[in-house]
Structures are given as structure tokens and as C-alpha cells.
Amino acid sequence: MAAQLFFAALCSGALYALVALGLNLVYGTLRLLNIAHGDLAMIGAYVAFVAFSTFGLAPPVSMVLAAGLCAAMGWALYAGIFRRLFATPETAQRLEANSLILFYGVSVILQNVMALGFTSTARGYSYMGEVWRIGPVMASGNRLLMLGTALAICLGVLLVLRFHAFGWSLRAVIERREAAGIVGVNVDRVQGITIALGFAIAGVAGVLVSMTEQITPFMGFPLTIAAFVVIVLGGLGNIFAGIVAGFVLGFVETFGIALTSATYRSILIYGLFVTVLLLRPQGLFGKAIQVR
């Protein structure tokens, strides 16, 4: 029983970590609060649904399609709007101050367009639903696929950050954008690639959700909230801690519900959020560092 719960917590933790990863990358590099982040996952979920039910394409294929589509949206947004605004400090500041409203607009548009196209009826399909017994745990194939994919992407991003020159540049931009340029980082390119990457990750996360849950045009909002809770837990812009925090949230939620009841879900999530904000505003793992 405990093992089964552990597995469930691991699965939801991995998903939270993945959704939050995309949000954290975009926030970290561009300082933009993308409250349409969950809606990008929703788009990914519909890509998977249409691909599966209309074209008979399996979710692993849809992951590539959704990633490509969302990355293209991110890049278009950057090249079309953000790049010009980031060019001068004054407009960049204005953009950062108004990003919440801008992305709220994006969110409303995405939700309504999808509601028009697909109605608000919940949709679903069944893929790799057969259940496997792994030791004491019963696991459906699609959950294993979700877990594996989410872990692989998180790990991949961490490896790039650690070992690849692009990852270093990305860290420089996250840590201190104005200093990144003077050490030789092409900040514009890093920002464009990162927003595309962050959006793509959201799209893939949506595909993963669609394998195990019903989807609607309004499924994005709770994902956005969960992602925000996670990146605040981990410390804004702290990529590794954000991933760990995703698992913390998954475990607190799963075990919390098992010990109480499902009605406590929101209380658990927001309770954790508020407690951390009060006690450790720099995030669960952040060190308060003074800059001299």
C-alpha cells in the first residue's frame, strides 16, 4: 500500500516538476510570469488527442509535434514582440511589469479558441492502459511512460545546464542578465531559445497528462497554479531546486490526501505554499545571499 502510494507520488511529482521546469526556465531568463503556461500544456494535450483519435498517431509522436508547435509559438512571441521590447532597458522594464496581463490575455485567447474548436466537453483516449506488476506496485503502462519521459527531460535539462556551453550561458542569464552580456553571452539568442524550450516542455507535459486524464480547454489553470507553487517552493529561477520542489509537492499532495481526504487537496497545496512563503521566502533550498 505504501509502495503504491509512493509510486503515485512519484508520478505526480515528476509531472509537477516537468510543468514547473518550463515555467521556471522562462521566468528565470526573461523574468516574465507566464500564466498561460498551463494553457500550453492544454494545447499539447489536444495535439495528442487529435493525433490519436483522428490520425492514429501514438503519444510519443505527439510529444514531438506538441513540442514543435509550442516551441514555434514561443519563438514567434519572442521574435514578434519580446525581442524588440527587451532591446532597451525602459521597454524591458515595462514588459516585465505587464507580463502578467499580457499572458493572461494569451491564456484567455487559447482557452476560448480551443473551447470554440472542441467545445468544453471533456475528451480522452486510451493508450497503454494495461497494468503491470512491478514488485509490490501496480503500474499502468501510460503512467510508466509519463514518469520516464518527465524524468528524462528534467535530467536532460540539468545535464545541459551543467555541461553544455548553452547551459552555462543560460545560467549566466538567469543569474544576472546584465552581466551575462558583458562576459560574452548572446543574451538575445539565449532568451529566444529558452522561451521556445520552456513552451515545448509545457506542450510535452500536456501530452503526458492526456494519456492518463480527461482533457478540457480549461485544464491549464490548475497546472499553472501548481507550477507557480512549485517554483516558489524551489526559489524563482532556481532550476534544480524547482525540480526537487515538484517532487515535494507530489509527495505532500499524495500522502496528504491519503492521510486525510481528497477534499483537503487545495488546502494541502496552498498550505504548503503559504507556509514556505512565510518561513523561507527565498525558497525551500535557497540560501539568502547578500550581494556586496
Place this chain on the structure above:
Amino acid sequence: MISPSLAAVSEPRPLLSVEKLEAGYGRVQILRGISLSIAAGTVTALVGPNGAGKTTLMKAIAGMIPARSGQIRFDGRDILAMPSYQRVESGIALVPEGRLIFARLSVEQNLRLGAVVPHARSKADQTLAEIYERFPRLAERRNQVAGSMSGGEQQMLALGRGLMSQPRLILLDEPTLGLAPIMVARVFEVIAELRQAGFTILLSEQNSHLALGACDYAYLIENGSIHLQGTGADLAGNDEVQRLYMGR
């Protein structure tokens, strides 16, 4: 020891030349037609009161802020339209006022980030070893979080990070700001060593006395334009400079 490529040193034309440069922040103009030139292998000092525009000039040369008009040529090439990362690639390193180190990263990560440009990346290990040799303090603290170091150590780190990009021109903006006298002396020692190694340095300094003593050539900048120029000794001997900036 660290030294820039020798090709540039023997050239007759100035390594950096700035002409009628105008720049500022938003609609506010700060630099009002600055012209200066820096010979390869020399230390050039930039002195002047607070708010004169020394930092603004450094930022414009490094590409942190755009220029309105004028010219900046580095090694004969027009760099005015280049984004800052390309200026780093072509050999300009800014060690900024306030240091702007990556406070949450370790000392070594900060240094390695200094070598993100392709030509420096391939030699990063070697340059790093040289910098550790020059600044043993940084070697001792290589795994420490940069933000927890003392002001003087952070200044050395900022300088080391600049050196990691294998620059030919180093823009040193207020490197002694807030440092204890012993560290100030150490900074000037390092400047002399770097000059010896063949680097070209543009130094902005509040401490006019020290700066004029350490430089080959100097510019007095006031209110966004050049008021006086000459050798360090010329300026140090100038009545106005003595009265206003050297407290005599």
C-alpha cells in the same frame, strides 16, 4: 603568464578610438561628444567627478548601452553596432563598476562563465590555471559561493572573470571602490602586472592621485565631455586638477 596575442601590440594605429560619442539612458543624454584614443599596451586613466559619465562611457564601449551617434573603432574595426557579446569576442572585457559577479554561483563557475566566448572556451583550463596562479586567493576559494566573499576578493574575481575571455582591452571601472587601503594597493599592483604582460587597460578611478601615477595617458572627463588630456604626470601637475581632484 597570461598575455594577449602579440599581433595587436606592434600596430601603429590605436587599439581603441572613440570619436564624438554621444550616449545616455532613455531620453537623457550623458556623453556629449567624447573623443579619445588608446594605444595598445598602455594604461589610460579616466578621472573626473561623480556623475561625470565615466561609467557611461565604459558601458558604451562594452555595448551595455547603445550609442546615439559617433564612432567606436576597436583594432581598426567599427564596433558601434555590435552587441556586447561580439565585442567580447573581438577582445574587449568590461570589469564593471559594482563587479556584477554571479553571486549564487561558485568562484570557479564565475570564472568559467568568463570564458563562454568560443575562442576563450577552448583555452579555459589553461587560463584558469594562470588566473589561480595570479590570484591564489581565488584558488583557495574556488568552491565557495561568490556572493559570500569579501569586497576585495569579489573585485579580484570580477577581474579574473574578465581575463578569462582572453581580452586585449580591459575596461576597469572603479576597481578600488569600497576597498581597504591594502587591497587598493594590491589592485594597482595587479594593474602594473597586467600592463607588463601586454594588456591594454582603460581605468576609471575616483582616486585620481593613484590613477594618474599609474597611467601612461589620462583624460579628465566632466559633465559628459573631455576637459583635459595628457600624460599622467601632465594632469597630475595641472593646477585645476590638483585643486579639484587631488585636494591640494
